[in-house]
Amino acid sequence: MLSMEFIKTNRADVDRAIRDKGVSVDVDALLALDAEARALKTEIDNLRAARNAISARFKDATPEEKAVLGAEAKAAGARASELESQLGGKQDAINALMMKLPGIPWDGAPVGPDESFNKVIRTEGEVPNFGFEPLDHVALIEKNDWADLSRIVQVSGSRTYCLKGRLALLETKLMGWALDRIATAGFTAITVPAIAREQAFLNQGQFPGHVEETYALPNDDAYLAGTAEVALTSLHSGEIVDGAKLPILYAGYSPCFRREAGSAGKDVRGLLRVHQFLKVEQWVMCDADPAVSAEWHEKLLGLAEQLLTALEIPYQVIETSTGDMGLGKYRMNDIESWVPSLGKYRETHSCSTLHDWQARRANLRYRDSEGKVRFAHTLNNTALASPRILVPLLENHQTVDGRVRLPKALRDLMGGDEYL
Numbered sequence: 001m002l003s004m005e006f007i008k009t010n011r012a013d014v015d016r017a018i019r020d021k022g023v024s025v026d027v028d029a030l031l032a033l034d035a036e037a038r039a040l041k042t043e044i045d046n047l048r049a050a051r052n053a054i055s056a057r058f059k060d061a062t063p064e065e066k067a068v069l070g071a072e073a074k075a076a077g078a079r080a081s082e083l084e085s086q087l088g089g090k091q092d093a094i095n096a097l098m099m100k101l102p103g104i105p106w107d108g109a110p111v112g113p114d115e116s117f118n119k120v121i122r123t124e125g126e127v128p129n130f131g132f133e134p135l136d137h138v139a140l141i142e143k144n145d146w147a148d149l150s151r152i153v154q155v156s157g158s159r160t161y162c163l164k165g166r167l168a169l170l171e172t173k174l175m176g177w178a179l180d181r182i183a184t185a186g187f188t189a190i191t192v193p194a195i196a197r198e199q200a201f202l203n204q205g206q207f208p209g210h211v212e213e214t215y216a217l218p219n220d221d222a223y224l225a226g227t228a229e230v231a232l233t234s235l236h237s238g239e240i241v242d243g244a245k246l247p248i249l250y251a252g253y254s255p256c257f258r259r260e261a262g263s264a265g266k267d268v269r270g271l272l273r274v275h276q277f278l279k280v281e282q283w284v285m286c287d288a289d290p291a292v293s294a295e296w297h298e299k300l301l302g303l304a305e306q307l308l309t310a311l312e313i314p315y316q317v318i319e320t321s322t323g324d325m326g327l328g329k330y331r332m333n334d335i336e337s338w339v340p341s342l343g344k345y346r347e348t349h350s351c352s353t354l355h356d357w358q359a360r361r362a363n364l365r366y367r368d369s370e371g372k373v374r375f376a377h378t379l380n381n382t383a384l385a386s387p388r389i390l391v392p393l394l395e396n397h398q399t400v401d402g403r404v405r406l407p408k409a410l411r412d413l414m415g416g417d418e419y420l
Protein backbone atom coordinates (compact mmCIF):
# COMPACT_ATOMS: atom_id res chain seq x y z
CA MET A 1 0.00 0.00 0.00
CA LEU A 2 1.17 3.56 -0.66
CA SER A 3 0.37 6.56 1.55
CA MET A 4 -2.15 9.13 0.26
CA GLU A 5 0.55 11.75 0.78
CA PHE A 6 2.93 9.78 -1.48
CA ILE A 7 0.27 9.39 -4.18
CA LYS A 8 -0.41 13.13 -4.23
CA THR A 9 3.24 14.15 -4.31
CA ASN A 10 4.44 11.39 -6.68
CA ARG A 11 1.56 10.98 -9.10
CA ALA A 12 3.84 10.40 -12.12
CA ASP A 13 5.62 7.52 -10.33
CA VAL A 14 2.27 6.00 -9.33
CA ASP A 15 0.97 6.19 -12.90
CA ARG A 16 4.22 4.66 -14.21
CA ALA A 17 3.98 1.79 -11.70
CA ILE A 18 0.36 1.10 -12.69
CA ARG A 19 1.29 1.10 -16.37
CA ASP A 20 4.51 -0.92 -16.03
CA LYS A 21 2.97 -3.54 -13.71
CA GLY A 22 -0.03 -3.87 -16.01
CA VAL A 23 -2.66 -3.22 -13.33
CA SER A 24 -5.63 -0.88 -13.47
CA VAL A 25 -6.47 1.47 -10.61
CA ASP A 26 -8.48 4.68 -11.09
CA VAL A 27 -6.25 7.13 -9.18
CA ASP A 28 -8.43 10.13 -10.08
CA ALA A 29 -11.44 8.38 -8.52
CA LEU A 30 -9.32 7.61 -5.45
CA LEU A 31 -8.27 11.26 -5.06
CA ALA A 32 -11.87 12.43 -5.58
CA LEU A 33 -13.08 10.02 -2.88
CA ASP A 34 -10.34 11.30 -0.59
CA ALA A 35 -11.47 14.91 -1.15
CA GLU A 36 -15.10 13.96 -0.48
CA ALA A 37 -14.11 12.09 2.70
CA ARG A 38 -12.12 15.09 3.94
CA ALA A 39 -15.07 17.41 3.26
CA LEU A 40 -17.37 15.08 5.19
CA LYS A 41 -14.93 15.01 8.12
CA THR A 42 -14.89 18.83 8.19
CA GLU A 43 -18.68 18.96 8.17
CA ILE A 44 -18.89 16.36 10.95
CA ASP A 45 -16.36 18.33 13.02
CA ASN A 46 -18.36 21.53 12.50
CA LEU A 47 -21.56 19.77 13.61
CA ARG A 48 -19.79 18.44 16.69
CA ALA A 49 -18.54 21.99 17.46
CA ALA A 50 -22.07 23.32 17.02
CA ARG A 51 -23.44 20.68 19.39
CA ASN A 52 -20.78 21.57 21.99
CA ALA A 53 -21.68 25.28 21.64
CA ILE A 54 -25.35 24.43 22.17
CA SER A 55 -24.69 22.36 25.30
CA ALA A 56 -22.49 25.17 26.66
CA ARG A 57 -25.48 27.53 26.42
CA PHE A 58 -27.85 24.97 27.87
CA LYS A 59 -27.22 25.51 31.60
CA ASP A 60 -28.11 29.28 31.58
CA ALA A 61 -31.08 28.92 29.20
CA THR A 62 -34.73 29.43 30.10
CA PRO A 63 -37.05 26.41 29.77
CA GLU A 64 -38.31 27.72 26.42
CA GLU A 65 -34.76 28.27 25.17
CA LYS A 66 -33.79 24.76 26.41
CA ALA A 67 -36.53 23.24 24.26
CA VAL A 68 -35.19 25.06 21.17
CA LEU A 69 -31.55 24.24 22.01
CA GLY A 70 -32.48 20.59 22.61
CA ALA A 71 -34.13 20.36 19.20
CA GLU A 72 -31.10 22.01 17.54
CA ALA A 73 -28.71 19.61 19.30
CA LYS A 74 -30.83 16.63 18.26
CA ALA A 75 -30.91 17.79 14.64
CA ALA A 76 -27.13 18.36 14.61
CA GLY A 77 -26.63 14.91 16.13
CA ALA A 78 -28.86 13.23 13.56
CA ARG A 79 -27.06 15.03 10.73
CA ALA A 80 -23.64 14.06 12.12
CA SER A 81 -24.49 10.35 12.35
CA GLU A 82 -25.92 10.40 8.84
CA LEU A 83 -22.70 11.95 7.54
CA GLU A 84 -20.60 9.46 9.55
CA SER A 85 -22.22 6.50 7.79
CA GLN A 86 -21.59 8.22 4.44
CA LEU A 87 -17.96 8.73 5.51
CA GLY A 88 -17.68 5.02 6.41
CA GLY A 89 -18.78 4.04 2.93
CA LYS A 90 -16.28 6.41 1.30
CA GLN A 91 -13.44 5.13 3.49
CA ASP A 92 -14.26 1.51 2.52
CA ALA A 93 -14.16 2.50 -1.15
CA ILE A 94 -10.86 4.34 -0.61
CA ASN A 95 -9.33 1.33 1.17
CA ALA A 96 -10.46 -1.06 -1.56
CA LEU A 97 -8.68 1.09 -4.17
CA MET A 98 -5.58 1.61 -1.97
CA MET A 99 -5.22 -2.20 -1.65
CA LYS A 100 -4.93 -2.46 -5.44
CA LEU A 101 -2.18 0.15 -5.83
CA PRO A 102 1.19 -1.31 -6.91
CA GLY A 103 4.48 -0.69 -5.15
CA ILE A 104 6.84 1.48 -7.22
CA PRO A 105 9.34 -0.76 -9.10
CA TRP A 106 13.00 0.20 -8.99
CA ASP A 107 14.51 1.87 -12.06
CA GLY A 108 16.70 -1.15 -12.84
CA ALA A 109 13.74 -3.48 -13.41
CA PRO A 110 13.28 -4.38 -17.11
CA VAL A 111 10.01 -2.77 -18.16
CA GLY A 112 7.67 -5.32 -19.71
CA PRO A 113 4.40 -7.17 -19.17
CA ASP A 114 5.70 -10.64 -18.32
CA GLU A 115 8.62 -13.00 -17.64
CA SER A 116 9.80 -12.83 -21.26
CA PHE A 117 11.28 -9.43 -20.34
CA ASN A 118 13.28 -10.86 -17.41
CA LYS A 119 17.06 -10.49 -17.78
CA VAL A 120 19.80 -12.95 -16.79
CA ILE A 121 22.27 -10.98 -14.70
CA ARG A 122 24.61 -13.77 -13.53
CA THR A 123 25.23 -17.44 -14.29
CA GLU A 124 27.06 -19.69 -11.81
CA GLY A 125 28.30 -23.29 -12.08
CA GLU A 126 28.94 -25.47 -15.13
CA VAL A 127 25.96 -27.35 -16.54
CA PRO A 128 26.90 -31.06 -16.56
CA ASN A 129 28.08 -32.74 -19.77
CA PHE A 130 26.99 -36.29 -18.98
CA GLY A 131 28.33 -38.26 -21.90
CA PHE A 132 25.08 -40.25 -21.83
CA GLU A 133 21.39 -39.43 -22.30
CA PRO A 134 20.31 -38.15 -18.83
CA LEU A 135 17.07 -39.38 -17.30
CA ASP A 136 14.52 -36.90 -15.99
CA HIS A 137 13.71 -36.85 -12.30
CA VAL A 138 10.58 -38.98 -12.73
CA ALA A 139 12.53 -41.76 -14.48
CA LEU A 140 15.26 -41.58 -11.81
CA ILE A 141 12.62 -41.82 -9.08
CA GLU A 142 10.91 -44.77 -10.74
CA LYS A 143 14.22 -46.57 -11.35
CA ASN A 144 15.15 -46.23 -7.65
CA ASP A 145 11.63 -46.62 -6.22
CA TRP A 146 12.02 -43.26 -4.45
CA ALA A 147 8.38 -42.23 -4.66
CA ASP A 148 4.90 -43.38 -5.49
CA LEU A 149 3.70 -40.86 -8.03
CA SER A 150 0.79 -42.87 -9.43
CA ARG A 151 -1.06 -44.49 -6.50
CA ILE A 152 -1.05 -41.22 -4.61
CA VAL A 153 -2.88 -39.49 -7.46
CA GLN A 154 -5.79 -41.92 -6.87
CA VAL A 155 -5.78 -40.91 -3.21
CA SER A 156 -5.06 -37.20 -3.36
CA GLY A 157 -5.56 -36.10 -6.95
CA SER A 158 -3.16 -34.52 -9.44
CA ARG A 159 -0.14 -32.42 -8.47
CA THR A 160 0.46 -34.42 -5.27
CA TYR A 161 3.47 -36.58 -4.43
CA CYS A 162 4.72 -39.05 -1.87
CA LEU A 163 8.41 -39.74 -1.57
CA LYS A 164 9.70 -43.06 -0.30
CA GLY A 165 12.87 -44.51 1.21
CA ARG A 166 16.04 -42.46 1.02
CA LEU A 167 14.47 -39.68 -1.02
CA ALA A 168 11.79 -39.22 1.67
CA LEU A 169 14.57 -39.06 4.27
CA LEU A 170 16.57 -36.67 2.10
CA GLU A 171 13.67 -34.21 1.69
CA THR A 172 13.14 -33.92 5.44
CA LYS A 173 16.86 -33.67 6.18
CA LEU A 174 17.29 -31.13 3.39
CA MET A 175 14.68 -28.86 4.98
CA GLY A 176 16.42 -29.15 8.35
CA TRP A 177 19.79 -28.50 6.71
CA ALA A 178 18.49 -25.33 5.02
CA LEU A 179 16.77 -24.11 8.21
CA ASP A 180 19.99 -24.67 10.14
CA ARG A 181 22.11 -22.86 7.53
CA ILE A 182 19.86 -19.78 7.55
CA ALA A 183 19.58 -19.84 11.35
CA THR A 184 23.38 -20.01 11.56
CA ALA A 185 23.45 -16.87 9.40
CA GLY A 186 21.65 -15.02 12.22
CA PHE A 187 17.99 -15.63 11.41
CA THR A 188 15.62 -16.90 14.11
CA ALA A 189 14.28 -20.29 13.09
CA ILE A 190 10.50 -20.22 13.38
CA THR A 191 7.85 -22.72 12.33
CA VAL A 192 4.57 -21.12 11.28
CA PRO A 193 1.17 -22.52 10.35
CA ALA A 194 -0.14 -22.50 6.81
CA ILE A 195 -3.56 -21.71 8.33
CA ALA A 196 -4.12 -17.95 8.44
CA ARG A 197 -7.00 -15.49 8.50
CA GLU A 198 -8.02 -13.39 5.49
CA GLN A 199 -6.38 -10.25 6.92
CA ALA A 200 -2.95 -11.93 6.82
CA PHE A 201 -3.34 -12.52 3.07
CA LEU A 202 -4.43 -8.90 2.54
CA ASN A 203 -1.44 -7.74 4.58
CA GLN A 204 1.07 -9.86 2.67
CA GLY A 205 -0.43 -9.00 -0.72
CA GLN A 206 -1.82 -12.35 -1.89
CA PHE A 207 -5.28 -10.82 -1.49
CA PRO A 208 -7.35 -9.27 -2.94
CA GLY A 209 -5.84 -10.18 -6.33
CA HIS A 210 -5.18 -13.92 -5.99
CA VAL A 211 -7.94 -15.41 -3.88
CA GLU A 212 -8.65 -18.11 -6.47
CA GLU A 213 -5.11 -19.48 -6.12
CA THR A 214 -5.59 -20.04 -2.37
CA TYR A 215 -7.19 -23.03 -0.61
CA ALA A 216 -10.09 -21.74 1.51
CA LEU A 217 -11.33 -23.15 4.84
CA PRO A 218 -14.79 -21.53 4.76
CA ASN A 219 -16.06 -23.21 7.95
CA ASP A 220 -13.17 -21.69 9.86
CA ASP A 221 -12.89 -18.22 8.30
CA ALA A 222 -9.36 -19.09 7.24
CA TYR A 223 -7.21 -20.03 4.25
CA LEU A 224 -4.09 -22.17 3.65
CA ALA A 225 -1.02 -20.07 2.83
CA GLY A 226 1.28 -20.83 -0.09
CA THR A 227 4.28 -19.47 1.80
CA ALA A 228 5.42 -18.77 5.36
CA GLU A 229 5.67 -15.13 4.23
CA VAL A 230 1.92 -14.79 4.87
CA ALA A 231 2.08 -15.58 8.61
CA LEU A 232 5.45 -13.88 9.13
CA THR A 233 4.28 -10.59 7.59
CA SER A 234 1.44 -10.34 10.13
CA LEU A 235 3.25 -11.70 13.20
CA HIS A 236 4.12 -8.19 14.48
CA SER A 237 1.06 -6.39 13.08
CA GLY A 238 -0.09 -3.51 15.27
CA GLU A 239 3.07 -3.43 17.40
CA ILE A 240 5.49 -0.52 17.59
CA VAL A 241 8.81 -2.35 17.59
CA ASP A 242 11.80 -0.71 19.30
CA GLY A 243 14.04 0.38 16.43
CA ALA A 244 17.04 -1.00 18.29
CA LYS A 245 15.53 -4.47 17.83
CA LEU A 246 15.55 -4.19 14.02
CA PRO A 247 16.23 -5.99 11.77
CA ILE A 248 13.88 -8.82 12.72
CA LEU A 249 15.22 -11.86 10.86
CA TYR A 250 13.14 -15.03 10.57
CA ALA A 251 13.97 -18.36 8.97
CA GLY A 252 10.39 -19.51 8.57
CA TYR A 253 9.58 -23.18 7.95
CA SER A 254 6.10 -24.27 6.92
CA PRO A 255 4.06 -26.50 4.65
CA CYS A 256 2.82 -24.47 1.66
CA PHE A 257 -0.43 -24.97 -0.22
CA ARG A 258 -1.24 -23.65 -3.68
CA ARG A 259 -4.20 -24.38 -5.93
CA GLU A 260 -2.15 -23.50 -9.03
CA ALA A 261 -5.44 -22.34 -10.53
CA GLY A 262 -3.71 -20.56 -13.36
CA SER A 263 -1.26 -23.37 -14.21
CA ALA A 264 -3.43 -25.87 -16.09
CA GLY A 265 -1.18 -27.99 -18.29
CA LYS A 266 2.07 -26.48 -16.95
CA ASP A 267 4.65 -28.81 -15.32
CA VAL A 268 2.14 -31.62 -14.91
CA ARG A 269 4.84 -34.35 -14.81
CA GLY A 270 6.69 -34.90 -11.57
CA LEU A 271 7.68 -32.61 -8.76
CA LEU A 272 8.07 -29.13 -10.22
CA ARG A 273 4.59 -27.78 -9.46
CA VAL A 274 2.49 -29.46 -6.74
CA HIS A 275 -0.36 -28.41 -4.48
CA GLN A 276 1.45 -28.99 -1.18
CA PHE A 277 5.17 -28.49 -0.61
CA LEU A 278 7.71 -27.53 2.05
CA LYS A 279 9.70 -24.32 2.19
CA VAL A 280 12.29 -22.63 4.36
CA GLU A 281 11.68 -18.90 3.97
CA GLN A 282 14.00 -15.98 4.72
CA TRP A 283 12.07 -12.97 6.07
CA VAL A 284 13.32 -9.52 7.10
CA MET A 285 11.72 -6.50 8.79
CA CYS A 286 14.21 -3.63 8.73
CA ASP A 287 14.59 0.17 8.94
CA ALA A 288 12.62 2.16 6.34
CA ASP A 289 15.83 3.04 4.53
CA PRO A 290 16.25 2.00 0.87
CA ALA A 291 20.00 1.51 1.42
CA VAL A 292 19.33 -0.89 4.32
CA SER A 293 16.76 -2.79 2.23
CA ALA A 294 19.22 -3.02 -0.67
CA GLU A 295 21.85 -4.47 1.67
CA TRP A 296 19.44 -7.11 2.98
CA HIS A 297 18.32 -7.94 -0.55
CA GLU A 298 21.89 -8.80 -1.47
CA LYS A 299 22.37 -10.80 1.76
CA LEU A 300 19.18 -12.84 1.18
CA LEU A 301 20.20 -13.55 -2.39
CA GLY A 302 23.72 -14.51 -1.29
CA LEU A 303 22.43 -16.95 1.33
CA ALA A 304 20.24 -18.73 -1.23
CA GLU A 305 23.16 -18.86 -3.66
CA GLN A 306 25.36 -20.38 -0.95
CA LEU A 307 22.84 -23.20 -0.53
CA LEU A 308 22.75 -23.87 -4.28
CA THR A 309 26.54 -23.84 -4.42
CA ALA A 310 26.68 -26.33 -1.54
CA LEU A 311 24.18 -28.51 -3.43
CA GLU A 312 26.44 -28.18 -6.51
CA ILE A 313 23.49 -27.07 -8.67
CA PRO A 314 24.28 -24.71 -11.57
CA TYR A 315 22.03 -21.64 -11.53
CA GLN A 316 21.43 -18.19 -12.92
CA VAL A 317 20.20 -15.02 -11.24
CA ILE A 318 17.36 -13.16 -12.97
CA GLU A 319 16.36 -9.48 -12.82
CA THR A 320 12.58 -9.71 -12.87
CA SER A 321 10.52 -7.43 -15.10
CA THR A 322 7.94 -4.96 -13.84
CA GLY A 323 5.11 -7.13 -15.22
CA ASP A 324 6.41 -10.33 -13.66
CA MET A 325 7.53 -9.15 -10.19
CA GLY A 326 4.08 -8.87 -8.66
CA LEU A 327 2.01 -5.99 -7.26
CA GLY A 328 3.94 -5.01 -4.14
CA LYS A 329 7.52 -5.50 -5.21
CA TYR A 330 10.14 -2.79 -5.48
CA ARG A 331 12.69 -5.33 -6.76
CA MET A 332 12.62 -9.09 -7.37
CA ASN A 333 15.46 -11.42 -8.32
CA ASP A 334 14.58 -15.00 -9.11
CA ILE A 335 17.20 -17.73 -9.02
CA GLU A 336 16.75 -20.40 -11.66
CA SER A 337 18.39 -23.82 -11.32
CA TRP A 338 19.57 -25.93 -14.25
CA VAL A 339 17.23 -28.83 -15.15
CA PRO A 340 19.08 -31.15 -17.58
CA SER A 341 15.98 -32.99 -18.83
CA LEU A 342 14.43 -29.67 -19.86
CA GLY A 343 17.71 -28.25 -21.12
CA LYS A 344 16.92 -25.01 -19.34
CA TYR A 345 16.97 -23.17 -16.04
CA ARG A 346 13.80 -23.21 -13.91
CA GLU A 347 12.87 -20.92 -11.00
CA THR A 348 13.70 -22.38 -7.58
CA HIS A 349 14.05 -19.17 -5.52
CA SER A 350 12.45 -15.72 -5.48
CA CYS A 351 14.02 -12.79 -3.60
CA SER A 352 11.92 -9.64 -3.06
CA THR A 353 12.27 -6.16 -1.60
CA LEU A 354 8.95 -4.47 -0.84
CA HIS A 355 9.97 -1.29 0.99
CA ASP A 356 6.96 -0.25 3.15
CA TRP A 357 4.24 -1.57 0.81
CA GLN A 358 3.50 -4.62 3.00
CA ALA A 359 4.26 -2.79 6.26
CA ARG A 360 1.53 -0.21 5.53
CA ARG A 361 -0.96 -3.02 4.85
CA ALA A 362 0.12 -5.08 7.85
CA ASN A 363 0.65 -2.06 10.14
CA LEU A 364 4.29 -3.02 10.86
CA ARG A 365 5.83 -0.02 12.65
CA TYR A 366 8.92 0.80 14.68
CA ARG A 367 10.21 3.74 16.75
CA ASP A 368 13.40 5.07 15.13
CA SER A 369 16.42 6.50 16.95
CA GLU A 370 14.82 9.98 16.99
CA GLY A 371 11.67 8.51 18.57
CA LYS A 372 9.64 8.85 15.36
CA VAL A 373 7.15 6.06 14.65
CA ARG A 374 7.57 4.76 11.08
CA PHE A 375 6.40 1.94 8.83
CA ALA A 376 9.20 -0.59 8.38
CA HIS A 377 10.55 -2.21 5.22
CA THR A 378 10.07 -5.94 4.57
CA LEU A 379 11.91 -8.43 2.37
CA ASN A 380 11.63 -12.13 1.73
CA ASN A 381 13.46 -14.87 -0.17
CA THR A 382 13.25 -18.59 -0.61
CA ALA A 383 15.99 -20.47 1.21
CA LEU A 384 14.93 -23.88 -0.11
CA ALA A 385 11.63 -25.29 -1.34
CA SER A 386 10.97 -29.01 -1.78
CA PRO A 387 10.12 -31.00 -3.84
CA ARG A 388 11.01 -28.53 -6.63
CA ILE A 389 14.68 -28.39 -5.56
CA LEU A 390 14.85 -32.20 -5.81
CA VAL A 391 14.39 -31.92 -9.58
CA PRO A 392 17.73 -30.19 -10.31
CA LEU A 393 19.36 -32.01 -7.40
CA LEU A 394 18.57 -35.49 -8.72
CA GLU A 395 19.02 -34.72 -12.39
CA ASN A 396 22.34 -32.87 -12.20
CA HIS A 397 23.98 -35.54 -10.01
CA GLN A 398 22.79 -38.66 -11.82
CA THR A 399 25.24 -41.32 -13.02
CA VAL A 400 25.12 -43.41 -16.17
CA ASP A 401 23.57 -46.30 -14.21
CA GLY A 402 20.76 -44.11 -12.84
CA ARG A 403 22.13 -43.57 -9.36
CA VAL A 404 22.49 -40.10 -7.82
CA ARG A 405 25.73 -38.88 -6.27
CA LEU A 406 25.15 -36.81 -3.18
CA PRO A 407 26.82 -33.39 -3.03
CA LYS A 408 29.49 -33.42 -0.33
CA ALA A 409 27.40 -31.08 1.87
CA LEU A 410 24.66 -33.72 2.14
CA ARG A 411 26.69 -36.88 2.68
CA ASP A 412 26.88 -36.51 6.45
CA LEU A 413 23.08 -36.09 6.52
CA MET A 414 22.69 -39.39 4.68
CA GLY A 415 24.94 -41.69 6.71
CA GLY A 416 28.15 -40.64 4.98
CA ASP A 417 27.18 -42.40 1.75
CA GLU A 418 28.43 -41.05 -1.56
CA TYR A 419 25.17 -41.99 -3.26
CA LEU A 420 21.51 -41.38 -2.42
Ligand SMILES: Nc1ncnc2c1ncn2[C@@H]1O[C@H](COS(=O)(=O)NC(=O)[C@@H](N)CO)[C@@H](O)[C@H]1O
Pocket (backbone or CB within 6 Å): 226, 227, 228, 229, 258, 260, 271, 272, 273, 274, 275, 277, 279, 281, 347, 348, 349, 350, 351, 380, 381, 382, 383, 385, 386, 387, 388, 389
Ligand atom coordinates in the same frame (compact mmCIF):
# COMPACT_ATOMS: atom_id res chain seq x y z
N1 LIG B 1 3.34 -25.15 -6.79
C1 LIG B 1 4.59 -25.26 -6.39
N2 LIG B 1 5.15 -26.48 -6.28
C2 LIG B 1 6.43 -26.63 -5.85
N3 LIG B 1 7.21 -25.60 -5.52
C3 LIG B 1 6.69 -24.36 -5.61
C4 LIG B 1 5.38 -24.12 -6.03
N4 LIG B 1 5.15 -22.77 -6.01
C5 LIG B 1 6.29 -22.20 -5.59
N5 LIG B 1 7.22 -23.15 -5.34
C6 LIG B 1 8.57 -22.94 -4.84
O1 LIG B 1 8.55 -21.88 -3.88
C7 LIG B 1 9.46 -20.87 -4.28
C8 LIG B 1 8.96 -19.52 -3.79
O2 LIG B 1 7.66 -19.29 -4.31
S1 LIG B 1 7.37 -17.83 -4.81
O3 LIG B 1 5.96 -17.72 -4.93
O4 LIG B 1 8.15 -17.61 -5.97
N6 LIG B 1 7.92 -16.84 -3.69
C9 LIG B 1 7.56 -16.89 -2.40
O5 LIG B 1 6.74 -17.69 -1.98
C10 LIG B 1 8.30 -15.93 -1.49
N7 LIG B 1 7.71 -15.95 -0.17
C11 LIG B 1 9.78 -16.33 -1.43
O6 LIG B 1 9.91 -17.68 -1.03
C12 LIG B 1 9.51 -21.00 -5.78
O7 LIG B 1 10.69 -20.40 -6.30
C13 LIG B 1 9.52 -22.52 -5.94
O8 LIG B 1 10.82 -23.04 -5.67
